[in-house]
Amino acid sequence: MLSIKKLHAEVEGKEILKGLDLEINAGEVHAIMGPNGSGKSTLGNVLAGRESYEVTEGEVLLDGRDLLELSPEDRAREGVFLAFQYPVEIPGVSNINFLKTAINEIREYKGLPPVEARDFLNMVKEKQKLVEFEAKLANRSLNEGFSGGEKKRNEIFQLAMLQPKLAILDETDSGLDIDALRIVARGVNQLRSKDNAFIVITHYQRLLEYIVPDFVHVLYNGRIVRSGTKELALELEEKGYDWIKETAGAENAI
Amino acid sequence: MSTKDNELLKELTLEEYKYGFTTDIEMDIAPIGLTEDTVRMISAKKNEPEWLLEWRLKALRHFLQMDMPTWQNFDHPAVSFQDISYYAAPKAKPKLNSLDEVDPELLSTFAKLGIPLDEQKVLAGVVAVDAVFDSVSVKTTFREKLKEQGVIFCSFGEAVQEHPELVKQYLGSVVPQTDNIYAALNSAVFSDGSFVYIPKGVRCPMELSTYFRINAENTGQFERTLIIADEGAYVSYLEGCTAPMRDENQLHAAVVELIALKDAEIKYSTVQNWYPGDKDGKGGIYNFVTKRGICKGDNSKISWTQVETGSAITWKYPGVILKGDNSVGEFYSVALTRNRQVADTGTKMIHLGKNTKSKIISKGISAGHSHNSYRGLVKIAAGAENSRNFTQCDSLLIGDRCGAHTFPYIENRNKSAKLEHEATTSKIGEDQLFYLTQRGIDPEKAVGLIVNGYAKEVLNQLPMEFAVEAQKLLAISLEGSVG
Numbered sequence A: 001m002l003s004i005k006k007l008h009a010e011v012e013g014k015e016i017l018k019g020l021d022l023e024i025n026a027g028e029v030h031a032i033m034g035p036n037g038s039g040k041s042t043l044g045n046v047l048a049g050r051e052s053y054e055v056t057e058g059e060v061l062l063d064g065r066d067l068l069e070l071s072p073e074d075r076a077r078e079g080v081f082l083a084f085q086y087p088v089e090i091p092g093v094s095n096i097n098f099l100k101t102a103i104n105e106i107r108e109y110k111g112l113p114p115v116e117a118r119d120f121l122n123m124v125k126e127k128q129k130l131v132e133f134e135a136k137l138a139n140r141s142l143n144e145g146f147s148g149g150e151k152k153r154n155e156i157f158q159l160a161m162l163q164p165k166l167a168i169l170d171e172t173d174s175g176l177d178i179d180a181l182r183i184v185a186r187g188v189n190q191l192r193s194k195d196n197a198f199i200v201i202t203h204y205q206r207l208l209e210y211i212v213p214d215f216v217h218v219l220y221n222g223r224i225v226r227s228g229t230k231e232l233a234l235e236l237e238e239k240g241y242d243w244i245k246e247t248a249g250a251e252n253a254i
Numbered sequence B: 001m002s003t004k005d006n007e008l009l010k011e012l013t014l015e016e017y018k019y020g021f022t023t024d025i026e027m028d029i030a031p032i033g034l035t036e037d038t039v040r041m042i043s044a045k046k047n048e049p050e051w052l053l054e055w056r057l058k059a060l061r062h063f064l065q066m067d068m069p070t071w072q073n074f075d076h077p078a079v080s081f082q083d084i085s086y087y088a089a090p091k092a093k094p095k096l097n098s099l100d101e102v103d104p105e106l107l108s109t110f111a112k113l114g115i116p117l118d119e120q121k122v123l124a125g126v127v128a129v130d131a132v133f134d135s136v137s138v139k140t141t142f143r144e145k146l147k148e149q150g151v152i153f154c155s156f157g158e159a160v161q162e163h164p165e166l167v168k169q170y171l172g173s174v175v176p177q178t179d180n181i182y183a184a185l186n187s188a189v190f191s192d193g194s195f196v197y198i199p200k201g202v203r204c205p206m207e208l209s210t211y212f213r214i215n216a217e218n219t220g221q222f223e224r225t226l227i228i229a230d231e232g233a234y235v236s237y238l239e240g241c242t243a244p245m246r247d248e249n250q251l252h253a254a255v256v257e258l259i260a261l262k263d264a265e266i267k268y269s270t271v272q273n274w275y276p277g278d279k280d281g282k283g284g285i286y287n288f289v290t291k292r293g294i295c296k297g298d299n300s301k302i303s304w305t306q307v308e309t310g311s312a313i314t315w316k317y318p319g320v321i322l323k324g325d326n327s328v329g330e331f332y333s334v335a336l337t338r339n340r341q342v343a344d345t346g347t348k349m350i351h352l353g354k355n356t357k358s359k360i361i362s363k364g365i366s367a368g369h370s371h372n373s374y375r376g377l378v379k380i381a382a383g384a385e386n387s388r389n390f391t392q393c394d395s396l397l398i399g400d401r402c403g404a405h406t407f408p409y410i411e412n413r414n415k416s417a418k419l420e421h422e423a424t425t426s427k428i429g430e431d432q433l434f435y436l437t438q439r440g441i442d443p444e445k446a447v448g449l450i451v452n453g454y455a456k457e458v459l460n461q462l463p464m465e466f467a468v469e470a471q472k473l474l475a476i477s478l479e480g481s482v483g
């Protein structure tokens, strides 16, 4: 589904991604771990098309289509969803209104008529339940005055509403209490299907006990330096990143 | 700013004003220039009583002695008062009794603007409309229905003929002829406008609305609106306005006076969309209006709501004189400027009575090379025990070539008064835009959403039917303004 080849990207003239390769098939969950500042969020932003991130080299295909050519909104309409590490507040814009606008824009792109009011409301109810997102939050202004955990849960609520092909969760677990973590994980697990894929960026092995990944990758210094299965996450938790850094350093030296 | 933002900004400046068409109709236009004879001619055309002519002439003499204001923080345009025609009216039958007698060309003009003059077609009688074309009122709808409740809603000219005692009592009682140079000019040459009287204890059964349209070239529009809410009465009034695109600047100098007697409430809403000029600042309307209300009786309330998106230059400070005890004044404003537009707007809240309250919510939005200022005065007189004011001035910047300024003036002569002032300046953030586009929303729509969210507190004050229009107007006015 997603094929990333030799991806180089820079922010404000500084190279952050330095030749990243990653292949993801439909139905898979890939966890990405790695030390602070290694480029995990950068990868998410680059895939979603944030303007300040410039791709200097490499290729990204989504179902064979050149993703890098598309505007951020068209990528979203093609099914790329980024659950932000730091969701922004947009005062005065109602959460529900915003979601309806988003859904209709995506539908229009696909040549579908606007969603029926009743279908939309039913869907809101169903998905709210799925992520135990309080109805009163859904009716408030977009993230305005939300607690850190509420913002993260809102990201997953939006994910459930938009049903993307490729979802990138950037540290969605950070700032969540244990119950919220379970709820979010359960939501994600229910949304998993053979047709979609997830990239789960996290620092903690605990999330991966709930959302069990098919693959775990370690991103270090702008590249994926190690890939494995969920056992790799356990190993990292035990040993920290030093041993990776050493071997990565050795590889670089060769 | 990235190249994509620049492209979008360029698109914005090329966005056309969609009300810019002209109407081809036979007009009766006064010769250019301003003398006593001009004033006499206007007064005669309107078949006015002697006292009104004298009142106008007095105003003209004041006007001729007054100097142009110098307090503004932008270049004052040179307005040559002798190059304007002070009266322009469609050549039509002297009195219109039914819609059939309105020139079809005029009907189609207002239909194009989305203003229904055909009562049958108006949504179940929620809004009564007075349509003013250049200098005269062409049609007021639902007059009969309103009359049943004793509500008078007619053109100013008709009020002078049919209710001279009310006009004489209140004309100039809130905005004196000498208030400022444009108020003096208006008092001398005003041609038409709307008149409203709501009798004691009556809640006006529908929204009243006036629609102003400037069409003729080289003319000024000087309308006069007078609204009186008698004891315990309530009225909600809305004005809208557009003008054709022309290369020359056109002057619009209106005066609006509101009078709320004991326990009365007046809600006055404006959606101002005069032609703003082109992207280089050529043409556009100079919108220099004086709007003021007086809460004359105890427990009365006046509320101004304005959405200002048009005009090359806007100067207006709709104010409230809080004379009655426990009276309330409110001012809710959204002013959007782009290209080379200038908006200098705010309010004056004059607290005279005891326990008087005022609330000011001002939301400026500036894009392009525009300048957007809030200028407001809160004055507490010595006798205004326990008065309260809350002021909030927010500015939103789009791009980095525009300016936002705040000039709050406070004069407090009473120690028991409580005044609060809050001000913020923000930019539409790249992170906010990215958040919305990442969910599949078109960037222009995203800006519209953010701006409407920002202005929500003010838009919420508008009557339902117009809030939707105002939201669309804000979104359209900002098309392409991503930065």
Ligand SMILES: Nc1ncnc2c1ncn2[C@@H]1O[C@H](COP(=O)(O)OP(=O)(O)OP(=O)(O)O)[C@@H](O)[C@H]1O
Pocket (backbone or CB within 6 Å): A011, A012, A016, A034, A035, A036, A037, A038, A039, A040, A041, A042, A043, A052, A085
């Ligand atoms: N907009 C930006 N401007 C300047 N530098 C940036 C920007 N975004 C990212 N960087 C830099 O790029 C590097 C990678 O940042 P990134 O956010 O991708 O790290 P991360 O792996 O997500 O880290 P964390 O685990 O702390 O979230 C950092 O050195 C960061 O300072």
Ligand SMILES: [Mg+2]
Pocket (backbone or CB within 6 Å): A040, A041, A042, A085, A170, A171
């Ligand atoms: Mg990060």
